[in-house]
Amino acid sequence: MDQIFxxxxxxxxxxxxxxxxxxxxxxxxxxxQLGASGLAFPPIVSFGPNSAExxxxxxxxxxxxxxxxxxxxxxxxNGYCSDFTRTLFLGRPQKIHEKIYNTVLRAQLAGLKLxxxxxxxxxxxxxxxxxxxxxxxxxxxxxxxGHAVGKKIHEPPxxxxxxxxxxxxxxxPLIMTVEPGIYLPGRFGVRIEDMxxxxxxxxxxxxxxxxxxxxxxx
Numbered sequence: 537m538d539q540i541f542x543x544x545x546x547x548x549x550x551x552x553x554x555x556x557x558x559x560x561x562x563x564x565x566x567x568x569q570l571g572a573s574g575l576a577f578p579p580i581v582s583f584g585p586n587s588a589e590x591x592x593x594x595x596x597x598x599x600x601x602x603x604x605x606x607x608x609x610x611x612x613x614n615g616y617c618s619d620f621t622r623t624l625f626l627g628r629p630q631k632i633h634e635k636i637y638n639t640v641l642r643a644q645l646a647g648l649k650l651x652x653x654x655x656x657x658x659x660x661x662x663x664x665x666x667x668x669x670x671x672x673x674x675x676x677x678x679x680x681x682g683h684a685v686g687k688k689i690h691e692p693p694x695x696x697x698x699x700x701x702x703x704x705x706x707x708x709p710l711i712m713t714v715e716p717g718i719y720l721p722g723r724f725g726v727r728i729e730d731m732x733x734x735x736x737x738x739x740x741x742x743x744x745x746x747x748x749x750x751x752x753x754x
Contacts, residue, residue: 537609537610537611537618537620537741537742537744538742538743538744539566539570540563540566540567540570540609541607541620541622541744542744543562543566544559544562544563544607545624545753547559547562548599548605548624548626548753549753553598553599554598554599555594555595555596555597555598555599556581556582556583556586556592556594556595556596556597556599557581557594557595557596559579559581559594559599559607560578560579560581560594563575563579563581563607563609564579567609567611571613572611572612572613573612573613573614573615574611574612575609575610575611575612576609576610576611576612576617576618576619576685576689577609577610577617577619577689578593579594579607579608579609580592580593580594580606580607580608580609580621581594581605581606581607581608582594582605582606582725583597583598583599583600583603583604583605583606583626584597584600584603584604584605584724585603585721585722585723585724587603587604587605587606587623587719587724587725587726588719588720588721588722588723588724588725589719589725590678590679590717590719590725590727592606599626600626601626601627602626602627602628602629603625603626603627603724604623604624604625604626604633604637604724604725604726605623605624605625605626605753606621606622606623606624606725606726606727607621607622607623607624608620608621608727608729610685610689615687616685616686616687617685617686617687617688617689618685618731618741619685619689619713619715619729619731620729620730620731620742620744621715621727621728621729622728622729622744622746622751623637623640623725623726623727623728623751624751624752624753625637625748625751625752625753626753627753627754628754629748629752633724634748635671636673636718636720636724636726637726637748637751638748639667639668639671639673639718640668640716640717640718640726640727640728641728641746641747641748642667643664643665643667643668643716644664644714644715644716644728644729644730644746646663646664646666646667647660647661647663647664647681647682647695647714647716648714648730648732648738648740649663650663651703651712651714651732651734651738652703652734652735652736652738653703653704653705653734653735653736654702654703654704654705655702655703656699656701656702657693657694657695657696657699657700657701657702657703658695658696658697658698658699658700660681660682660695660714661680661681661682661695661696661697661699662697664681664695664714664716665677665681665697665716667716668716668718673718676718676719676720677716677717677718677719678719679717680694680695680696681695681696681714681715681716682694682695682712682713682714682715682729683695683712683713684710684711684712684713685711685712685713685731686711693712695712695714703734705734709733709734710733710734711731711732711733711734711741712731712732712734713729713730713731713732714729714730714732715727715728715729715730716728728746730742730746
């Protein structure tokens with residue numbers, strides 16, 4: 537996943553014309569070339585207002601400037617799925633872009649901090665959601681905070697406000713996603729997602745940075 541991200545970043549920095557669809561096709565092609573047996577799910581590549589659609593299907597929208605570009609994809613290796621999201625900003629961000637991005641990042645970090653054996657799933661959702669609510673964007677966060685990943689891309693348990701589950705120490709390995717987001721209809725959306733191994737020493741799989749400065753493509 538990380539290798540594909542760095543190649544996408546290089547492509548965007550080159551200034552070559554691109555569309556959501558061409559980037560999605562690039563992800564599919566490189567995944568196979570790098571040894572994946574296939575994709576875990578159809579890639580989500582969404583620019584600008586399209587990034588406010590949680591499950592946007594890539595189309596011929598051109599990748600432009602001064603808005604967010606969301607990249608959400610995963611591959612299959614040895615029968616197991618992966619899941620990863622980064623949201624880049626292309627051009628010069630305004631204060632609102634930075635504010636919302638950093639709110640989502642703080643929400644994700646708050647959730648990740650609680651991921652450990654026997655943690656109650658609803659508390660992880662609540663920790664991330666409270667950050668977004670306190671920032672005034674609660675009504676723009678309308679999905680669960682994460683889910684287990686295995687041979688299927690979505691497996692139980694999930695991080696939701698109503699989940700009765702705990703993170704079982706007996707299920708090994710148990711890999712969860714933490715992926716809060718804020719989506720402003722007609723404007724843009726931001727989601728940040730990592731997979732984390734549930735253990736007494738949790739491991740985040742991706743090494744791609746996620747601070748706002750690193751996500752700006754000038």
